[in-house]
Amino acid sequence: MLVRPALLPVWPPRVMDLFGREGPLVLEVGFGDGRFTAELAKAHPEWLILGAEVSAASVLRAYRRLKREGIGNVRLYHGQGPFALRNLVPPGSLRRVIVNFPDPWPKKRHQRKRLLQEGFFRRLSTRLVEGGDLLLTTDHEEYFRFALEEAKRSGLYRVEVKEPPEAHLRTKYALKWKEAGRIFFHAVFTKVAEDPTPWPPIRRYEVAHVLLRGELPKELTLAKAPVAIPGGVAVFLEVARGEEGFYVLTHVEEEDLTQDLLLEVRRSAHGLYAGVSRFGSPLITEGVKEVVRALVRELGRVGLEVVQDHT
Ligand SMILES: C[S@@+](CC[C@H](N)C(=O)[O-])C[C@H]1O[C@@H](n2cnc3c(N)ncnc32)[C@H](O)[C@@H]1O
Known part of the structure; x- marks a missing residue:
């Protein structure tokens, strides 16, 4: 329902x-x-x-x-x-x-x-x-x-x-x-009439993650400044440390869509993974992909290198 x-x-x-x-x-x-x-x-x-x-x-x-x-x-x-x-x-x-x-x-x-x-x-x-x-x-x-x-x-x-x-x-x-x-x-x-401008649905993506090479830092501090994304804005609200890495609570506002989602930076079977957590079933949009790219740019500053980009 x-x-x-x-x-x-x-x-x-x-x-x-x-x-x-x-x-x-x-x-x-x-x-x-x-x-x-x-x-x-x-x-x-x-x-x-x-x-x-x-x-x-x-x-x-x-x-x-x-x-x-x-x-x-x-x-x-x-x-x-x-x-x-x-x-x-x-x-x-x-x-x-x-x-x-x-x-x-x-x-x-x-x-x-x-x-x-x-x-x-x-x-x-x-x-x-x-x-x-x-x-x-x-x-x-x-x-x-x-x-x-x-x-x-x-x-x-x-x-x-x-x-x-x-x-x-x-x-x-x-x-x-x-x-x-x-x-x-x-x-x-x-x-009585229809607007000629089409209004296509938002694009939904299956995944938004990146595989990285390098050492996970001991601490991860992310800028609180808003990140510009297509048609909106996102903010990294909080970083928490977990067993395998970090969890970043992220607020994403796009046109008519507001989501609070978790990004993960953690060890995986394929290397270091940075991307959207399935937790809470977020809708992966162009804006969400952009926020993953912004996270990866921050990780670049602490020496992590991109191996595969799935954003
Ligand atoms: C004043 S209440 C009326 C609720 C109900 N229709 C009634 O008559 O009892 C307005 C409702 O609209 C919801 N609402 C406001 N903006 C909305 C939006 N953009 N989309 C969906 N719901 C919205 C609010 O959360 C609130 O429940």
């Missing part, structure tokens, strides 16, 4: 690879505790529902709920909605996107963090079927108006402001804001 991009046998996955069958595909972004997702899945057993949520605690809560209720037509992805849209949804295959009570980011300087911006609407149009739609429900009038404007600016949607469907007012946040006496806003954005 949980989608782990690094472990999927086919990349990018087809609908069949995620759900084991074909059907109308629906994406919910920011499903929170999953109570709406569960209701939706039960009301439409033929639908295939993909949920994306950045909060690990919420994913766990939703996962337990779906399991308890024996719901089989939902797949949960722990991460950014746009990542799921880009990589887990084939072009022209999405019937609907549901966004209930998105984080409003009310401060001016945080507005770039809002989900529903022109760029998002453009990219979404490459994944929606003809006539596919996005349903937004929120209590935040300013964000609501902002989303309407952004969609209109894209020129790719027909926008209708409507009464929110009853089911969208039973989410955790809907109930919270109902009790606080807030009013709700709802809009349907229906795709």
Whole structure:
């Protein structure tokens, strides 16, 4: 039920690879505790529902709920909605996107963090079927108006402001804001045209490591300065000493993808190995490969020489 991009046998996955069958595909972004997702899945057993949520605690809560209720037509992805849209949804295959009570980011300087911006609407149009739609429900009038404007600016949607469907007012946040006496806003954005710019999925690699020659140093100190990677940044957070070498906790931020992964510098049967640990099943991307190269450059400074480069 949980989608782990690094472990999927086919990349990018087809609908069949995620759900084991074909059907109308629906994406919910920011499903929170999953109570709406569960209701939706039960009301439409033929639908295939993909949920994306950045909060690990919420994913766990939703996962337990779906399991308890024996719901089989939902797949949960722990991460950014746009990542799921880009990589887990084939072009022209999405019937609907549901966004209930998105984080409003009310401060001016945080507005770039809002989900529903022109760029998002453009990219979404490459994944929606003809006539596919996005349903937004929120209590935040300013964000609501902002989303309407952004969609209109894209020129790719027909926008209708409507009464929110009853089911969208039973989410955790809907109930919270109902009790606080807030009013709700709802809009349907229906795709009428498609952005011509393709939005290909991120490339996934099988390995990212280097074999080295030389003596492992007694200590390994890495610069804390951020490392530039394609479309993002990485930081070596901490180095720990293990039996066979070092483990480097590394934070990697790429577009719509944030990972904390372990890099290893250790003795192996083939010589000294520096590369990504399988621990935590990280997704090996171009950015992750670049961070391995940065680690290898640091190792060069302590006298280790590259024998084979698999990055
Ligand atoms: C205000 S809560 C609403 C939760 C739920 N939809 C509800 O109505 O009860 C917003 C949710 O969106 C999640 N979220 C924020 N940005 C996200 C993103 N880019 N991708 C996926 N989830 C996101 C947050 O973690 C949070 O759970």
